[in-house]
Amino acid sequence: MPQARILVIDDEQPFCDVLCGVLRKQGHLVEGTETAENALALLDRRPFDLAICDLRLPGMNGLDFLRQVAERKLGLQLIIITAYGDIESAVEAVKLGAVDYLTKPFLFDDLILRIDRHLSHLALEQSHAALQDELLARYEPRSFVGNSPKIMRVRDLIRRVAPTTSNVLISGESGTGKEVVARAVHRLSERHDRRLVTVNCAALPDTLLESELFGHSKGAFTGAVRSKEGLFLAADAGTLFLDEIGAMPLPLQSKILRAVEAKEIVPIGTTASVKADVRILAATSTDLAAASREGKFIDALYYRLNVFEIHMPPLRERKEDIPVLVTHFVERFSQELKKRVLGVTDEAMAILMAYPWPGNVRELENAIERAMILTDGDHLTPDGLPHSLQALAAGPAERPLDLRSVLRRAELDHIGAVLVLTGQDKVKAAKMLGISLSSLYRKLEQPEPEPGGDGPAADSAGET
Incomplete structure (x- = not known):
C-alpha cells in the first residue's frame, strides 16, 4: 500500500484514536480531529491524500464538509462512515464526491482494503496527470x-x-x-x-x-x-x-x-x-x-x-508567471540566436512586471526576442526593450516635453500594440486603426522623436 497522508474526522474520541493507530501501523501519516471545522483548518495548512469522515458530527456534518471540500477543489479522496447508514445519505455523499461509504460497525481489514484501492487509484491519476503536464510542457x-x-x-x-x-x-x-x-x-x-x-x-x-x-x-x-x-x-x-x-x-x-x-x-x-x-x-x-x-x-x-x-487568462492577470516566462524565452532565444544571455537586470524585470501587456504572452515573447537581438551583454537591460516599455522607466528629464513629440511617441506605441494584436498583419492593423494601409506605412516610416527634443508633428489620428 502506498504511504499517504490521511485525515480522520470522528466525534467519538476513542474510536478516532483507535482508527488513527491502525492506519499508522499501515505506514500512513495520520491526523485525527473531532469536528469538520477543525478538519477544514487542517486542510488549509497542509495537503492530505484521503479523509475518513463521520456523517454525524457536532456543528458542520459530513455532507456539509463534503460540499466544502468540493468547492475548494482539493482533489481529496473522501470516505464517509456512520452508524446511521441509509440509502439517501449514501447517494448524496457519492453525488458530492465521496469515493466510498461504510456503516458502523465495520472490520478494520475491510476499511484498509478500501483505502488501499482508492490510494492506488489516486496514485495512478497523479501519475497520468504528471505525464500530461510533461507532454504539455514539451509540445506547447x-x-x-x-x-x-x-x-x-x-x-x-x-x-x-x-x-x-x-x-x-x-x-x-x-x-x-x-x-x-x-x-x-x-x-x-x-x-x-x-x-x-x-x-x-x-x-x-x-x-x-x-x-x-x-x-x-x-x-x-x-x-x-x-x-x-x-x-x-x-x-x-x-x-x-x-x-x-x-x-x-x-x-x-x-x-x-x-x-x-x-x-x-x-x-x-x-x-x-x-x-x-x-x-x-x-x-x-x-x-x-x-x-x-x-x-x-x-x-x-x-x-x-x-x-x-x-x-485563457490575460497575462496581466497572472503576472507572477512573467519571471518564469522571461527565463523560458531568454533560454530559448539564447539557443536560437547563439548568444550567452543569463537573464535580465532587476531594472528590466521591474519594467516587464509593471507593463500591462495588451498583446499578452505573444507581445512578451516578441519583446524578449527584440531585446535578445539588440543585447551585447550577458543580461537584458531596459535599453533593449520596446519603446512602449521603456517609457515606463523614463524619468521626467528623459521624456520629450513638446506636445508633438509626446503625441508621436504615443501614436507609435499604440500602432505597435495593434500590430502585436494582429500578428504583424498590417492590413488588419490599418483596419483596426481606422486608417488606410498607405497611411500606416507612412506613420511607420517617419523618424521617431528623440528624448527631450523637438519631434515631427503627429499625424492626424483621423487620417484615412
Missing part, C-alpha cells in the same frame, strides 16, 4: 509556462476534457495562446494520431470561407475548375479548430450548426450529404454569449460549441 511550452493558479487551472481543464469527444470553446484575448490550447487538447485526445485542421474564420472572405470548410464540386461557381475537398472532410476522424468563430457570418453559422449536430456536410454545388466525424474546437476573443443575445451569433450553435469552455 510558450503559454503553459508558469505556476499561477489560473494557468494551473487551464492545465487541469485540458487534462479533463482532452480524452473526451466533447466540443470545446476556448475564450481569451488575442495573444493569450488559444491555438496553443487547441493543439494541447488534440495532442492529449484519442484523435492525436489523426489530423488537426486549423482555419481562421476572420482571415477569409465569407464566400471563400464556406468553400474552404465544406468543399465544392467542379463548376459550382465561377472559377471552380475542379472539385475540392473541404476542411471538414480533411479533418474526418480528427479535430477541426475554428479560430475566431465569432467573425463567421450568420448564414454560414447555420451550416456549421448542421455539421455539428448531424456530423455531415453538403459541399457547395451538390445536394448529397457526406458524413464527417469531426471534433470541433472553437476559439473566440469576443463575448459569444453577448453576441448570441444581440442576434449576431446563433444560440443553438453557441450552446453546441460551449459544451466545455476553457478561458
